[in-house]
Amino acid sequence: MLAEPAASSRDAAETAALAKGGRTSFFGYVLRLAARFPFLFIAGRLYGAEALGRFAYATMVVELAAMLATLGLKRGLAEDLARRPDDQAGAVADALLVALLAGLLGAAVLVALPELLFPAARLHPLDRWFALIIPFIALADIALAGLAFHHDVAATVRARSIIEPWMLSIAALALAFTAWKGDGMLIAYVLSMLAAFLAALAPAVRRFGWPRGWRFDAARLWRLVRANGPLAGADLAEWGARRLDIFILGRFASAELIGIYYVAQQIASLPQRLKSSFDPILGPVLTRNLAAGNLVKVAAHVRQISFWVASVQLAAVLSLGIVGQAAMGLFGPAFASGVVVLAVLLAVELLAAQAAVAEGALIYVARGRNLTWSVIGLVVQAGLTLWLVPLDGPLGGAVGAAAALAAAALLQSVAKSRLLAARLGHPVSGWRWSLLLAALPAFGAGMLVLRTPEPIQLTIGFFAILGTFGFVMWRFGFKGADRLLLGRGLKQLEADAAGLPLAPILPGHQAS
Template identity: 65%
Template sequence: MAGTDASMSAAESPAASGHAPSAQETAELARGGRTSFLGYVLRLAARFPFLFIAGRLYGAESLGRFAYATMVVELVAMLATLGLKRGLAEAMAARQQDQTHALYDALLVSLIAALLGAALLIAVPQIVFPTTEYAALERWFPLIIVAIVASDVSLAGLAFRFDIGATVRARSLVEPWVLSAAALALAFTALKPDGLIIAYLASMVAAAAASLWPAFRRFGAPSGWHPRPGVLWLLARRNVALAGADIAEWGAHRLDVFILGRFAPPEIVGIYYIAQQIASLPQRLKSSFDPILAPVLATNIAEGRTTKAALHIRQIGFWVGAAQLGVVLALGITGQASMGLFGPVFASGALILALLLLAELFAAQAAVAEAALVYVARGRNLMWSAAGILIQAGLSVLLVPRYGGEGAAAALAAAALILSVGKSRLLARLLAHPVAGWRWSLLLAGAPAFAIGLLFLQTPEWVQLGFGQWLVLAVFCAIIWRFGFKGADRLLFARSLRKEFPEA
C-alpha cells in the first residue's frame, strides 16, 4: 500500500499521466473538504460535551443501553436509504434535466423502506432492547428512522449541487448541540431514565428539519412530479449492491457493538461506546470529503476519465491519511487520560481505544478506495465488504467471550487491515493506475511525534491532556507540512485556487 513520495509525485504529474485533473477540480475537492472539515471541528466541539454528560450524569450502564438501541435504528436507517447517500449522485448525473424529480423519487422510495423497517422494530422491540425492559415511549423509538432517512437523502441531493454547508449545519451544528443540550436538561428531571433516548429523538428530528428545508429551497416543489412505481423499483434495484456496500461498511463499525452487547453487560458496552466515539473522530476526517468526492468521481467515471479518478483517489487518500495519523497519535498515546475524562470507570478502556484508533487508520484507505469502487465494480466491492464482515464476525465470536471489549476492537482492526489491502489493489487494477495515498513522509512525521508522546506518558494526566496531545499533534503537522505536502497537496489549506496556482 505504501509508496515513496517520489513515486507518488511522478504518478501525479501531468506529464506522467497525460490526463491530470484540472487544478479547478482539485481545488473544488479541497474546498468541499475544508467546508466539511469545519463541520467536523464543530461536531467535535459538541460531541465531547455529550459524551461527558452521558458518562458523568447517566453512567456506563445507561450509555451502553443507549448505544445499542441507536445502533439498531441507525442500521435499519442505513438499509432503508438504499445506498442513495452515494447512489443519488449517479442518478442525478444521469438525469441532468430532471434532478428535482430524481430527488423526490429517491425520497419517496427510501421513506417507504424506512416505514417498513420501523414497523418491524416496533413489532419486535426486543431487537432494540435485548437485555433490558422498555417503556411505552421506547417501543415507538424506531419511528425516528423516517427522520434519519429523510435527512440523509436530502443532504445527498444538496451535495450533488456542491452545497456542503447544509450538511455542516444539519450534522455538525443542529444535531449534536440539540443532543447535548437535551441530554443535559433531562438529566435533572423525572425523565432521566429515558433522557438519552429522548435527547436522540429531538436531535434527529431537528437535523431532519435542517436538511429538508434547504433541499426544498434549492430544488423547489415537485412540479409535475408524481410517483411512478416502475421508476421507483428501478431506482431501488439499481442501488441494491451500493446499499449492501453501505451496510457492510457501516456494519464493520457497529458489528463489534452488536456482538459485545450479546456477550457483555451494558456497563462494558458503555465503556466500549465511549472509546468508539473517540476513535471515530479520525474516521470523520475521511467522511469530510464524502459529500464532494462522490459527485466528482461519479462525473469523471461516467465520462471515462479513469486516470483523473485515480489521481483524485490518491490525493484524498494522502490528505485523509495525514490528518488521521496525527489525530491517532495524539489520542492513542494518552488513551488512559482521554478515557478517564468521562469517569474513572471508563479509564479501563485505554487499550480498547488504542485498538479502535488503529482500526480507523487501517480502514481509511479502504473507505477512500470504495468511493470509486461503488461506481466501477459494485458487485466485487460488495463481495469484499461482505468478506470483511465475515472475518470480523468470526474473530469477534472467538475473541469477545475471552477478552471482552479488547477482543472486539482487535477483531475490527484485523478485518480493516485486510479490507484496506484488498479494496485498494482491486481499484488499482480496474483503473490501471495506483490509488494508494500512503507515503513515506507519513512515517517520517509520525516517528518523532510518537517518541514525544511516550515521554509525556511519564507526566500526570492533566499534563498529557493539556500539553502532551497538542505537542504531539503540532510536531506531526510541522514535519508533514514541511516534507510531505507538496504542490497540489497544499490546496487543502489554500484560501483560493490562485493563491497556490496563479496559472489556474
C-alpha cells in the same frame, strides 16, 4: 498547445475542489465532535456507563434501520440527478418516497419487537415508540445527499455538525434533572434527529422546489431501488464493519461494558470521518474523469486523497492514542479502563484508510466486486468477533471485538486497493515514507508528554504531539498540491471547480 494549459487548469481546479470540500466537511465534523464530547461527558457523569450502553445499543439498531431505509440513495441519488437534469425535483421526490416507505416498514417492525432495541433490559414506557424516529433520519440523509450533488456541503455541516449534536447535548443535560431521566438520553436523541431533519429538509425544498407534474410510478421507483441495490449492500457491509462489534458485544457483555466501548469508539471515530468528508465532492470529480476515460487522473485523485486521509489519521492516532487514558478518564473513573480498546480502535482507522478511499472509486468501476469484498470482510469480522469476544480477557472481550475489527479492516484495505489498481491500471496507494518520518518525532514527544500530569497531557501535551507531527509533515511531507488541503489560496480555481458537473458514468465503467 492550448489544450495542455486548459487540462492543467482543470486538474488543479479538481484538486482544489477536493481540498475545499474536504476542509469544509471535516471542519463540520470537528464542530460535531466538539458538541459530541459534552454529550459523552454528560452521559458518563450524570447517567452512567450502564445507561450509556443501553443508549448506544438502541441508537445503533435505529441507525441501521435508517441506513437500510435509504436503499443506497445516499450515494446513488447523485447518478439519478445527473440522468434527470430537467427533473431534479422529481428525482429527489422519488428518493424521499422510497426512503419514507422503507423507513416506515423498519419502524413498524421495531415497534412490534422492541426487545431488538433493548435486549435483556426492562422496557421503559416510551421505549416501544423510540423506533418511530427512523423515517426522519432516512429522509434527512436523502435531502442532504441531494444538496451535496450541488456542492452544498454547508447544509450537512449545519444539520449534522451543529444542530443535531448540540440539541442532543442540551436536551440530555436538561432531562437529567427531571422525572424523565430514565429515558432522558433517548428523548434527547429523538429531539436532535427531528431538529436535524428540519434543518436538512428546508434547504432541500428551497434548492429543488416542489416537483411539477410528478406522479406515483411504482415501476420507476422499483427501477430506482434495483439500480441502487449494490450500493445498499455496500452501505450495509460498511455499517456492519463499524457496528458489528457492538452488536455482538451486546449479546455477551454488560451494558456498562458497552458504554465504555462506545465512548472509546466515539473518540476513535474522528480519523474515520475524514474520508467521508471528501464524499460530496469526490463523486462528481471521479465520475467526470471516468466519463472522459481519464483513468490516470482518477488514480491520481485517489492517491492524493489517500495521502491526505492517512496524514490526518496518523496524527489523530498518535495524539489521541498516547493520551488515551487521560481522555477516557474525563467521562468517569469507570471509562479509564478502556484505554486499550481505544488504542486498538484508533489502529483500525489507520488500517481502514486505504479501503475507505478506494471504495469511493470502486462503487463506480467495480460495484459487484467491491460488494463481494465488503461481504467477505464482514464475514471475517463476524467470525473473529464471535471467537474472541466470549474468551476471558481484559474488559470481558471488548479488546477482542476491537482486534477482530482491525483484522477485517486490514484485509479489506489490501484487497480493495489492489482491485482498484488493477481496474484503473495505475497505482492508488497513498502511502509515503514521509508519514513515518513525521510519526517518529511525534511519538518521541508523546513519551515526554506521558511524564506530565493528566490535565497537562490533555491540553499542552495533546497539541504538542499534534503540532510536532504537523510541523514535520508540512515541512517535509506536503509538497505542491498536498498543501491545498490546508491552504487558503487558489480562490479562482476553487470557484471554477465548484461548478464541476456530475457526468454520467459510461456503461463500461459499471461492470462488476
